[in-house]
Amino acid sequence: MPISTPAQISFPLDIPQVDVLATEQTRDGKFIITVESRRDTTRCGVCKQEIACKYGHGQIVRLRHLPILGQETYIEIRPRRAQCTTCQHAPTTTQTLPWYDQRSPHTKAYEKYLMKQLIGSTVADVSLKENLGYDAVLGALERQVEDEINWNDVQNLGSIGIDEVAHKKGRKSYRAVVTARQDDGSVIILTVLKDRKKRR
Ligand SMILES: [Zn+2]
Structure with a gap:
């Protein structure tokens, strides 16, 4: 193998x-x-029974995921679709998976990672460091x-x-991020509380 091949x-x-x-x-990078x-x-989105995903795929979803070797990493998936034959008008449903939320452009693991980045920091700082929009x-x-x-x-x-995490730009609005340190040294997010007023 040539010396230049990593x-x-x-x-x-x-x-x-x-x-x-x-993977590419x-x-x-x-x-x-x-x-x-x-x-x-x-x-099924209507009757909630388990139905087979035999109705093709939805649009490709690109989700930001945890970085690999310090590089931005994305997961791409075409979600499977299903049609319910027992509900009236045979509605279709897109498969939901436990590791991402359909409303979110990130995997859940990445959102937890963002919460850790936010500890002792601000939304604007994390936005800059992660090359991610403020919103x-x-x-x-x-x-x-x-x-x-x-x-x-x-x-x-x-x-x-x-x-405390500064919430809105230029306003004194804070979220309180509650964390627990585990025996292995990892930190998990317990919850995020709303509208904590900054102490003077
Ligand atoms: Zn149904």
């Missing part, structure tokens, strides 16, 4: 129930990972507000932290 590594993707169709690195869902059912960071913060805590993920409540 060594290769491979590692598992941290997203459940998908197959990787392709763009000229400007971004990683694009194309995946497809392994799940072949979803819940995208703010949107991620808003989606975490009073989101339900999954207590199964919390091993240790011994070290709770509350950090």
Whole structure:
């Protein structure tokens, strides 16, 4: 192998129930990972029963994900679609997957990562550092507000932290990000509280 060819590594993707169709690195260094869902059912949007995804695919969705080797990384997926044959007018539904929210341009893992970046920082700073729009960071913060805590993920409540994050540009409006440090040193976000007034 020529000396100029870099060594290769491979590692598992941290997203459940998908197959990787392709990976590429763009000229400007971004990683694009194309995946497809392994799940072949979803819940009908009307009657909520599990129905088979046999109605083609929706538009390609590109989701910002955790950085690889410091580079911006994106997951691309064409969501599977399903049609309910028991509901009136046979409505169609796009498959929902647990690792991203259809309203969000980010994976859930990336949104949690953004919350950690926001600790002790501001929305504007994180927007700059992550090369992400101000509204995208703010949107991620808003989606975490009073989101339900999954207590199964919390091993240790011994070290709770509350950090203020400046919310709106030029206004004294804050969110309080509540975190718990785990035994392995990782920090998990418990919740984000609204409208905390900054102390003087
Ligand atoms: Zn239905």
